[in-house]
Structures are given as C-alpha cells and as structure tokens.
Amino acid sequence: MEKALSVKDLHVSYYGKEVVRNISFSFDTGKLIGVIGPNGAGKSTLMKAMLGLIPKDKGTVIINGRPLKEVRKQIAYVPQRNNLDWDFPINVLDTVLLGTYPKLGFFHRPKKEHKQWAMECLQRVGMEAYSKKQIGELSGGQQQRVFLARALAQKADMFFLDEPFVGIDIGSEETIVRILKEIRDQGKTILVVHHDLSKAREYFQELILLNQELIEFGKVEDVLQPEQIAKAYQGQLSFLKELAVKP
C-alpha cells in the first residue's frame, strides 16, 4: 500500500548551519503522529521544510505518492499562534472561511454554501456563538479552536499543527485532541509538533522522536524507550554540564 507520508534524507540549514539532518520516515494513512524532541531539536523546522515554507538542502517529501507541489491544497497547516496580527479587521467566521480559499482558486468568491460550511466547522469546535467576534477578542484556547475549524474547512487529507497546545486552557486542549482523533478515524493523517513528553502516550498513536537527527519513529510504545529518550535529550544535558564546569 502507498504511504500517506514519506520523507527521505531531508537536510535543512539556516545560512550553512545544519538544523535537521538525514531525516527519513514514512507513515500509513489515518495516523495521528506526534513530533517530539527537546527545545532546538528542529521540530518546527522539519514541519516547515516538509510544507515547503523554508528551502531544504536535500531530500524528498512524498505525500500520497505525489510530490508536495501537486498536493499543497490537500494539506491544512495550523502555524504557531504568536506570529499573527490579532488586531486584523476580521471576525471569527471570516477567519474560518479562509479555509475554503485554497480550493476556490483565483477569481472565485466564497458563496453561501461556503459560509454555511464554515459555520458547521465552527460548530464542530464549539465556537459558533463567537462567529461575529473580532479574533483578537478571543482567549488563546478559543483562537486555537478557530484555527482548527479553519483547517477543517479546508477539507484536507493531511493536517499539520505546530505546537497547538501552547498557552491554551485544558478544555480547549481536550476539544482539539478529541477532534484530531475523530478526523484520524475518518482516515486523515495528522502531524502535531508537541514539546511535552508526558502527554505523548495519551494523545498520539505514532511518534517521531527528533533531536536534529531522527532518533526513532513508529508506534508510541516502541519510540518511548528509556535509552531513546536519553539519546534525544542527552545533547541538552551534556551542554548543561559543559556550562557548569567552565569557570
């Protein structure tokens, strides 16, 4: 069977300094996959490179058997929340409606049925009561739910979320996890960058453990072995020791 997602020999650097190197993995369709690793492991970089948002030095990304360029509109991406202008004159429903843009293409406007669909997506994340609010008026968790609704509105096959649980309330976190599991059961593939090891077993079925290089990927119970975790996080520990001995 064709893999939903397959990355081969991926290398990414910023101005000649390698951030992630030699990454290869593949997953079947219908999986909820966590990307975990210590700070500076290159988790977000890996995700951005897979999406073609930053240039890669080497490697291929194949999605549903096709190169990224041909399937971009089939991928919904929820970036980290901190680099948006929350004062932008746009309300919650119109934000979700943006999810219909990729498939509308140039010169087509969203119509009534698109607005209805956006409203349905908003209901799914429990935010329909806020549809007329300006997005900056929402709490962090509510904003994240709206951006999940926008991703749902895109009717994508694959979902990429970058640190969706940072700075949000526990209720929103539970809602988001529940919906991610629902869409996984509908056969979608979901990749989530997540820094918290403790919830990994509960949230994800499969993991990518990363620290610049790929430590391990596969089923959660296979990846979360003590020696592999030590290997992923050891870089930071030895770095701290090094700091300590220097006068």
Add this chain to the structure above:
Amino acid sequence: MMFLEALMQYEYLQKALLTSIMVGIISGVIGSFIVLRGLALMGDAISHAVLPGVAVSYFLGINFFFGAVVTGVLTAVGIGYISQNSRIKNDSSIGIMFTAAFALGIILITLLKSSTDLYHILFGNVLAVRPSDMWMTMIIGVIVLISVFAFYKELLITSFDPTMAQAYGLPNKLIHYFLMTLLTMVTVASLQTVGIILVVAMLITPAATAYLLTNRLSSMIFLSACFGSLSSVLGLYISYRANLASGATIVLVATTLFLLTLIFSPKQGVLWRAIRTRQKRTSYS
C-alpha cells in the same frame, strides 16, 4: 463667487474635483492594505522613489507614468533584496534606497528642467490639472480598483496570514510586488493633487481612520475610500475659498477626520474608553 458657481463655470475646477475624488478613492483602497501590512514607511519610500522616473520621462518626452512605475518598482525590489540578503533591517534598507532614489531625482530634475516643475511635483497643484492628467488618473483608478476587486481574496489572506497563503501555494512575493506596482500607480495619480511629499498621508491617514471604526476588511476599504474622497473634496473647497496650497489643505482635512475619529470612535475612541474605564472604577467605590 461661490464654490458651486465656480465649479459650474470653470472647467479646470471640475477637472480638479474629479481628479481629487478619484485619487481619494484609490489611495484609500490601496492605503488599507498598506496600513494592515505595516508598510507605511514603504508607502513613503515608493512615493519618493518615483521622482527620478518622472525626471527621465520628461527628458525622453514620454508620459511620466511609465518612468515613475519603473523606478518605483525597482526601488521596491532593491529594498526587498537588501533586507532579505543582509543583516540590514527592513526600515533601514527602506531609508537607504528611497533617499538615494529621491536625491537622484532631485539632481535629474534640476539638470533637466526648471525648479518650478520640481515644486509642483513635490507639492502638487490640483488646480493646474490638464485633461491628459485627469484621464490618466481615471485610467489608473479603474485599473487599481479592478485589480483589488479581482485579487481581493489573495490580498486579504497574504495580509492576514502569509504563512497559510504560502503553505497552500500562493506566490506571496509576487503578490507583494503586485501591490507595490499598484502603490506606484496610486502615487503617480496623486502627484497632481497632493504631490510626492504628502502622498503617504493620503495612503495612511484615511485608512487608519477607517481602521478605528470597523472590524471587517471590506468595510475598512469602503470607509477608507470615503474618507479619502471626502478629504479631497473638502480640502479642495477650503483651499479654493481661502487660497491655500491644495495638497496641504487636503492632508490637513484628512488629519482632522482622523483626530475626530481617534477621540470619538465608539469602539476604539479614547473618549469612550476613558468613560468606560471610569464607570468601571467608580462602580467599585
């Protein structure tokens, strides 16, 4: 003579009025995107950077629109190149490039033409609008409005969430330079009414005024165009009655509208905010 009578009688005044209304509308529309993308300084830069293009066009005897668009867009590309390929930050590279273009323009103009022309280009003179200028402004206006209408979705999403736009394959850079081209065209259209130095006011002030009044992009663009054309008409009227410089008067009218909104806007105005804060505090005492 009353303004309306004069308007009926003098063709030059009709042309001035039509031109300033169109300039008010298109600078309000493009200005909305400039404000939302945080490109106010870029607007200032591009408007100054058309000067060498205008000078060369005079010299070659072609319509100054073409030269202006070329140097405006070249400057935008130069600014982008410096800030993306060095550690120089965007505002510094804007400062370097536009002053260079402007200085070059001043030298070219003084070499080629008399200084009166320079004065008119820098400060505008709406009452001296020729028929050909008016028609050029109308054509530019129609092109700008159609472009914004046609690419509204793309302009909206690249302004609000460029990362999502890039992720689904929109050419963000191309859209940026497309907007810079429209900006250059608006600047050229505004040369006659407010002049190079004050174009940025027509781009920023009405759009900022509208920004304080609404939470929808479409209403912001509409209001901004209204404020832009209202400033133009009122400014033209006052400058005619009081015999003041037209460009400067138009800008001060726009500023007055902005200050009134800043104080009295129902949602964002400083007055209601202060009243609400005070009510809240007194309710506890």
